[in-house]
Amino acid sequence: MKSSLISRFEPALQVLLNALSEPLDFRKLTLLFDHGSRKLAGQILAADADASTFRYQLPGRSGTAEAEEIIGLLRDYCALYDSCRVELYQRGQNRFFEAGDRGVRMGSLPALADDGQPSSAETTRNNKIKINEAAVLLQAIGIIDANGRLRNDKIRKYNQIDRFVELAEPLLKELAAESSTLHIYDLACGKSYLSFVLNYYVREKLQIPCHVHGIDISEGVVTSSRQLAEQLGYRNMIFEQGDLRAFRPTGQVDLCISLHACDIATDFALAASINARSRAIIAVPCCQRELLAGGFNMPESLTSLTSHGVLKARLADLLTDSLRLLLLKAAGYETSLIEYISPLDTPKNLMLRARHTGRHDQSAIQEYRALARQLGNTITLGKIMEDTDYGCHSGYEELR
Numbered sequence: 125m126k127s128s129l130i131s132r133f134e135p136a137l138q139v140l141l142n143a144l145s146e147p148l149d150f151r152k153l154t155l156l157f158d159h160g161s162r163k164l165a166g167q168i169l170a171a172d173a174d175a176s177t178f179r180y181q182l183p184g185r186s187g188t189a190e191a192e193e194i195i196g197l198l199r200d201y202c203a204l205y206d207s208c209r210v211e212l213y214q215r216g217q218n219r220f221f222e223a224g225d226r227g228v229r230m231g232s233l234p235a236l237a238d239d240g241q242p243s244s245a246e247t248t249r250n251n252k253i254k255i256n257e258a259a260v261l262l263q264a265i266g267i268i269d270a271n272g273r274l275r276n277d278k279i280r281k282y283n284q285i286d287r288f289v290e291l292a293e294p295l296l297k298e299l300a301a302e303s304s305t306l307h308i309y310d311l312a313c314g315k316s317y318l319s320f321v322l323n324y325y326v327r328e329k330l331q332i333p334c335h336v337h338g339i340d341i342s343e344g345v346v347t348s349s350r351q352l353a354e355q356l357g358y359r360n361m362i363f364e365q366g367d368l369r370a371f372r373p374t375g376q377v378d379l380c381i382s383l384h385a386c387d388i389a390t391d392f393a394l395a396a397s398i399n400a401r402s403r404a405i406i407a408v409p410c411c412q413r414e415l416l417a418g419g420f421n422m423p424e425s426l427t428s429l430t431s432h433g434v435l436k437a438r439l440a441d442l443l444t445d446s447l448r449l450l451l452l453k454a455a456g457y458e459t460s461l462i463e464y465i466s467p468l469d470t471p472k473n474l475m476l477r478a479r480h481t482g483r484h485d486q487s488a489i490q491e492y493r494a495l496a497r498q499l500g501n502t503i504t505l506g507k508i509m510e511d512t513d514y515g516c517h518s519g520y521e522e523l524r
Contacts, residue, residue, distance in 0.1 A: 130203055132228045136210070136221040137195050143212055144178065144191035151213040152256065155198070156270055157183065157205040158224065163270040165263040166201075167256065168194055181260040184357045186328070252289045252329075253282075253321055261324050264356055265317050285321045287465050288383065288408070291475060295404055296326060299378050302403075306334040306378045309402070311368055311393035312385035313338035316349040322381070323361055338363040339371065371396035378403050384410040384472055391504035394448060397478075398455045398509075405457065405478040408464065409445060416440040420499040445474060447495065447503050452478045453488035455509070 143150055155166035164183040171179040171188045179188050182201060189197065202208045207224025211233060218233035255268060262268045267278045274282060299306055306326060310319040316338050323336045338361070340346055349363040369392055380397035382390060390409040397405045416437055422430055430436040449459045457478035464475035496502040 127203075130199065130223070133202060133221070133223040136223070136228065136230060137199060139221070140198070140210065140212060141191060141195045143214055144194060153213070154211045154259065154272055155182070155201075156209040157201060158207040159205045165259050165270065165272065167259045169257065183260065184355055186260070186357065251286050252293065252325060253286045258321075258324055261320060261356065264352060265315075265320055267317075281317065284383075284465055285318050288318060288406075288475075289321060289325050291462070291464055291477075292322070292381075292406055293330070295406070295477070295479070296330065296332065296379070299403060300330070300332045303376070303378055304333065306332055307376050308334055308336045308379045308381065309373065309377060309400075310336065310338045311371070311380055311382045311396055312389045313340045313345070313349065313363070314384075315345055316352070316363065318381065318383045319349070319361065320352065320356070320358070323358060327360070334360060336361045337373075339366050339368065341365070341367055368392040368396045371400065373400050377401065380405050382407040384408055386411045387413045388504040391448070391508065394452070394505050395508040398452070398457075401480065403480050405452070405476070407476045408472065409448075409474065409476065410472045412441045412444040414503055415444050415499070415501060418501050420501045423498075443495075443499065444503055445476065447492060448476065448505055450488045450492035450495070451505050451509055453485040454492060456480060456482045456484045
């Protein structure tokens with residue numbers, strides 16, 4: 125932005141400084157910076173009860189500061205972009221200020237809902253990932269648009285990652301009580317929506333130091349994730365291209381996660397987690413095709429369950445997850461399986477959670493082997509854990 129335009133924007137910055145100096149009335153500032161085709165969002169919220177300091181999220185930077193420093197940051201950021209828009213929300217009066225090619229403009233804005241957010245922004249759930257608090261992140265990963273509104277085609281994705289965080293929170297706190305810094309691995313991370321959201325929540329909301337590692341076979345998604353981490357200033361995030369079958373972390377692994385890794389990719393993720401002796405595992409499987417494609421036997425009294433394609437496919441899904449749970453128990457994990465999201469959001473809605481205890485369940489080993497014999501088939505996770513030719517080391521001795 126030209127220096128002459130910034131000078132004309134100074135009266136608006138003074139209004140904003142006055143607003144920040146009125147803690148009883150101030151609610152929030154939302155920011156939008158425009159540079160060519162790129163639109164970047166930011167926001168400023170009160171950081172404490174009397175609003176003497178403020179929490180800011182700006183492109184590539186976040187922290188807390190007092191009112192005058194906040195205005196200095198706004199002045200510096202406006203100078204970096206072609207145009208900027210600042211929306212000021214106060215009790216009883218909401219205004220916007222714009223500076224760009226058309227000069228400086230200001231005007232009024234509609235009132236917010238009582239919770240300080242546009243009423244259509246979120247669902248009625250008490251979301252863990254608040255749209256107004258995580259606006260910079262959510263815009264960067266494409267969940268909300270430049271105006272801070274939830275994209276219609278991302279509502280289901282937002283619900284999925286928010287619910288994942290909600291269900292992971294108790295486990296994260298439990299792990300943090302035993303470790304000063306959490307080491308989290310997202311296996312088959314894809315576009316890394318979950319990696320970024322989990323990193324934000326653990327660091328900024330739970331205030332737990334963490335390192336987040338994303339691993340995927342695709343160099344393209346790894347490159348884009350690295351660029352996004354740099355844009356957001358997340359120096360504690362590392363993304364690597366690699367095959368999960370070669371996953372060999374050298375340090376402590378606290379939590380391995382996997383969201384919708386397709387078909388046997390979930391088995392590779394679970395095998396990698398077990399092999400790394402991860403203290404905990406959370407996985408949401410997807411597209412269990414292996415048993416269905418390879419075929420499986422059923423007792424004659426139950427053959428009606430496989431007489432229709434839809435029933436056979438659903439049964440194959442359930443058998444696959446049952447085998448996975450038995451194998452995890454055999455490897456020394458306490459397990460649970462829950463429906464974590466509405467099937468209207470995604471039919472791939474079962475969440476598998478496992479916590480390492482070190483107690484190998486001998487009955488689970490026998491039950492797994494009996495079920496695999498009955499089916500005349502098994503899943504990739506079982507093959508990895510029983511077959512030394514897969515090249516995995518340690519962690520599977522109980523099944524050999």
